[in-house]
Amino acid sequence: MSDSPNKCGMPTVFHLGEPPQVTWCGHVRDIVAQEGGVWKIARKEILPWAGKVLERFGRG
Secondary structure, eight states: OEEOOOEEEOOEEOOTTSOOEEOOOEEEEEEEEEETTEEEEEEEEEEEOOSHHHHTTTOO
16 A cells, blocks of 8 residues: 555535535645556545644734
8 A cells, every 4th residue: 555645625515605614624645566467555534634834824
């Protein structure tokens, strides 16, 4: 198995004439494995953004 590069996700909901709404923001980590010469996703981790840098956001 091998870690693939992390990906970022930020799906939005968009209604014409209104600002987009972010419904989730985080990152995805795929763990891949080779089966019969073909690389496949063995595990997908969907994680929220977290950590010391993000703790500062939202402070008044």
